[in-house]
Amino acid sequence: AQTVTQSQPEMSVQEAETVTLSCTYDTSENNYYLFWYKQPPSRQMILVIRQEAYKQQNATENRFSVNFQKAAKSFSLKISDSQLGDTAMYFCAFMKPDQTGANNLFFGTGTRLTVIP
């Protein structure tokens, strides 16, 4: 089974600063996807960014970027120019393509990020 580890239960960052959330995973798969989901106080799960394992280029979405190290099985999220609205729980998730309908989405335990004004 796949496991996803987020070793930082809580983090804080000053507004406008940069913060990096770490995530490692364990898998024997070669083809898979990695995601960061944001869960604000409303508790909705919002996709922040995705990365396909076959792509060497790190994904970026505006102020959000990842550092994907496939050999090290590491997938960190960098948030630049942090904003108050970034305050949320962040979940790293691993998904392997599966055509049988089996559960293929595995979550880490989350990192609670607080942006300080």
Add this chain to the structure above:
Amino acid sequence: EPEVTQTPSHQVTQMGQEVILRCVPISNHLYFYWYRQILGQKVEFLVSFYNNEISEKSEIFDDQFSVERPDGSNFTLKIRSTKLEDSAMYFCASCTGNTEAFFGQGTRLTVV
């Protein structure tokens, strides 16, 4: 933009009562999931559903739980006799199988 919708947003029920949580997945998605999140804890997999049947379920998904896709659009989770420990946020998700899972906004279930 297509989205997964869940109703109700909040459900309060008495212990021992049956509840049905409803979800409308994105129309062209084929894989459907229920997850739950007890307050402040990790997101836990409950069940996945594909081709009109359960494809995988976790240990949490015992005989008190069932899922249905009764009419080709809705995807429901039923808890037959709720317990206090069933209080949680329940998320429905759907995907094509090769992309990210899209989540609904969740249903907060409170068992009193």
